[in-house]
Amino acid sequence: MHQIILSIGFGIVTASILSMGAVGFTLQFGVTNLFNLAFGDVMTIAAFVAYVVHNDAGASIWLALAAGGAAGMLSSVLIARLIYLPFMQRGTSQFAMVMVTVAVSIVFNNVLQIFSGTGFYGYALLPQASVHILGMVFTPRELVIIALAVVCMAGLHLLFKYTRIGKAMRATSDDASLARTCGIPTNRVTNFAWLASGLLCGLAGVALAMDLGTFSATTGGSFLLVIVAAAVFGSVGEPYGAMVGALVIGVASELAAVISPDLKDVVAFGLLVVVLLVRPEGLRSGRVQIRGEVTR
Amino acid sequence: MPTSSAESASKGHLLVTGLSAGYGGTPIIEDIDLEVRSGEVATIVGPNGAGKSTLVKALIGVIRPFTGRIELDGDNLAGLRADQICRRSVGYVPQVRDTFPRLSVKENLEMGGFTLSRNLCRQRVDEVLELYPKLAQMADRQGGHLSGGERKMLAVARALMTRPSLVVLDEPTAGLAPKVADELLSEQVTALAKRGVSVLMVEQRAREALSISDHAFVMASGRVVLRDRAATILARPDIGEVFLGRTAGLVN
Numbered sequence: 001m002h003q004i005i006l007s008i009g010f011g012i013v014t015a016s017i018l019s020m021g022a023v024g025f026t027l028q029f030g031v032t033n034l035f036n037l038a039f040g041d042v043m044t045i046a047a048f049v050a051y052v053v054h055n056d057a058g059a060s061i062w063l064a065l066a067a068g069g070a071a072g073m074l075s076s077v078l079i080a081r082l083i084y085l086p087f088m089q090r091g092t093s094q095f096a097m098v099m100v101t102v103a104v105s106i107v108f109n110n111v112l113q114i115f116s117g118t119g120f121y122g123y124a125l126l127p128q129a130s131v132h133i134l135g136m137v138f139t140p141r142e143l144v145i146i147a148l149a150v151v152c153m154a155g156l157h158l159l160f161k162y163t164r165i166g167k168a169m170r171a172t173s174d175d176a177s178l179a180r181t182c183g184i185p186t187n188r189v190t191n192f193a194w195l196a197s198g199l200l201c202g203l204a205g206v207a208l209a210m211d212l213g214t215f216s217a218t219t220g221g222s223f224l225l226v227i228v229a230a231a232v233f234g235s236v237g238e239p240y241g242a243m244v245g246a247l248v249i250g251v252a253s254e255l256a257a258v259i260s261p262d263l264k265d266v267v268a269f270g271l272l273v274v275v276l277l278v279r280p281e282g283l284r285s286g287r288v289q290i291r292g293e294v295t296r
Numbered sequence: 297m298p299t300s301s302a303e304s305a306s307k308g309h310l311l312v313t314g315l316s317a318g319y320g321g322t323p324i325i326e327d328i329d330l331e332v333r334s335g336e337v338a339t340i341v342g343p344n345g346a347g348k349s350t351l352v353k354a355l356i357g358v359i360r361p362f363t364g365r366i367e368l369d370g371d372n373l374a375g376l377r378a379d380q381i382c383r384r385s386v387g388y389v390p391q392v393r394d395t396f397p398r399l400s401v402k403e404n405l406e407m408g409g410f411t412l413s414r415n416l417c418r419q420r421v422d423e424v425l426e427l428y429p430k431l432a433q434m435a436d437r438q439g440g441h442l443s444g445g446e447r448k449m450l451a452v453a454r455a456l457m458t459r460p461s462l463v464v465l466d467e468p469t470a471g472l473a474p475k476v477a478d479e480l481l482s483e484q485v486t487a488l489a490k491r492g493v494s495v496l497m498v499e500q501r502a503r504e505a506l507s508i509s510d511h512a513f514v515m516a517s518g519r520v521v522l523r524d525r526a527a528t529i530l531a532r533p534d535i536g537e538v539f540l541g542r543t544a545g546l547v548n
Binding site: 170171174175177179180181182185186 | 393394399410
C-alpha cells in the first residue's frame with residue numbers, strides 16, 4: 001500500500017510533465033491541423049538551452065527553465081513559419097505534412113547529436129531534502145514542476161474561456177474558414193498558437209530533463225510517443241482531453257512500475273488501445289473535427 | 297437592429313460589374329453583373345453547377361476574383377480577403393457549417409463581433425440577444441447542440457454583430473425541415489430587410505425565396521441569364537423549367 005501511494009506521487013510528477021507536453025502538442029494540432037512529430041526534438045532543444053544557461057552561464061535552474069520555455073516558443077514559431085508554412089502554401093496534403101514533420105525531427109535530432117555527441121548531460125543540481133505529503137515523497141523541485149503544470153493548465157483554461165485570442169483559437173480550431181469570414185485574422189491566431197504551444201513544449205522539455213536526471217539528444221524524441229498517446233487518449237486537438245490523458249497515463253504507468261519498470265509503457269499504451277476500442281476518437285470524441293486542410 | 301432609417305436608406309447598395317472568378321485559373325463564373333439596392337432582398341437562383349456558390353465565395357472574399365468590380369456603396373471589395381471584407385460592412389451566413397460547434401451561442405456572437413472593440417462587442421451581444429430572445433434563452437449552449445433552425449438563426453444573428461449594410465446568405469434553408477425553412481425565409485430574412493439591411497441570397501427553394509424578394513437573378517452555366525423583379529419571374533410560365541434546371545430555352 002505504501003509503495004502504491006509513493007508511486008501515485010511519482011505519477012503526479014510524470015503527469016505534470018506529460019500534461020504540458022500533451023496539451024502543447026494537441027494545441028498545435030487543434031489550431032493548425034498539423035500533427036507535428038518534431039515536437040519532441042524542440043523539447044530537447046529547450047533542455048539543451050537550459051543546460052547552457054544553468055551549467056555554463058551559471059544562472060539558476062528556474063531562469064534556465066524560463067530560457068528553455070522561450071527557446072521552445074522561438075523554435076516552434078520559426079519551424080512553423082520557415083519550414084511548414086511554405087509546404088502548406090503549396091497545398092501539401094495532411095499526410096505528406098506529417099512526413100515533413102518527421103523529416104524535420106530527424107534533421108534536428110542529428111544536428112543536435114553533432115553538437116552534443118551521443119553522451120548524456122545533466123543539470124548541476126544540489127540534492128534536496130524531500131518533502132512528505134500524504135505519504136507521497138517529493139523534492140521541492142518536483143513540487144515546483146507540479147505547480148508549474150497546474151499554473152499552465154489553469155492559465156490555458158482562463159485563456160480559452162475568457163480572452164478574445166483564446167476564443168479565437170477555439171473558433172479557428174472549430175472551423176478556420178468560418179473564422180476568416182467572421183473577420184478573425186487566422187494567421188495571427190495560428191502564430192499565437194505556435195507561441196503558446198512552443199512555450200509548453202519548452203517547459204516540458206526542461207522539466208523532463210530535470211526529472212530524469214540525465215538527458216541526451218534523443219530524450220525528447222523518445223518521450224514524444226507517450227505525449228502523443230496522452231493527446232490521442234483525450235481526443236487529439238482537445239486540450240482538456242489531453243490534460244485527462246496525461247493524468248491517467250502518467251499515474252497508471254508509474255503504478256505499473258510498482259510491479260516492474262518494464263510495464264510502464266505496456267500499461268500506458270494498453271490503456272490507450274482500450275480507450276480507442278471503446279471510443280475510437282478518444283475520450284472527448286465527437287468534439288473534434290478532423291479537417292483535410294491545414295490552417296496557415 | 298436599432299438603426300435609424302435615414303442612415304440605412306443610403307447604405308448597402310451593392311453593384312457587381314463584369315465579375316469573373318473560379319479556381320486555378322479556370323473561370324467558373326464569367327462577366328457577372330448584379331445590383332442590390334439599399335434594403336432590398338435579391339435572390340440568385342439556378343440549377344446545380346450554375347456557379348452560385350462560386351459567386352458567393354468571390355463576393356465574400358473566400359476566393360479572389362479574376363476580373364471585375366464588387367462595389368458596396370462605392371467601395372471596391374474585389375481582391376480583398378474574407379476577413380477584410382467582413383470589416384467593410386458585409387455580413388455572411390454560410391450554407392452548412394454555419395456555426396462554431398464547440399463555442400457557446402454567446403461566444404459564437406462574440407466571434408461575429410471580433411472586428412469590434414471589446415466594449416462595443418459586449419454591447420452588441422446584448423443587443424443581438426435582445427433581438428433574438430430564443431437565442432438569449434440558450435446563450436450558454438454549444439453551437440453543435442442546437443437544431444438546424446436554431447443554428448441558422450444564430451448564424452444570421454452573428455452576421456448582424458457588425459451591423460452590416462449587406463448580408464449574403466448562401467442557401468440558408470439547406471438541410472432544414474420545410475416548415476423551419478419557410479419560417480426562416482418569411483420571418484428572419486424579411487426582418488433583415490425591414491431593418492434596412494440589404495440581402496443577397498442564393499436559394500434552392502426558389503418559389504418561397506422569390507416570394508419574399510424584390511429582385512431575382514437566374515444563373516446558368518456561370519452566367520446571369522435572366523434578371524428581373526422577383527414577382528415578374530415568379531409569374532413566368534416557363535419558371536418551372538428554370539428551377540428544374542432545364543435552362544436551354546432561356547439562354548437566348
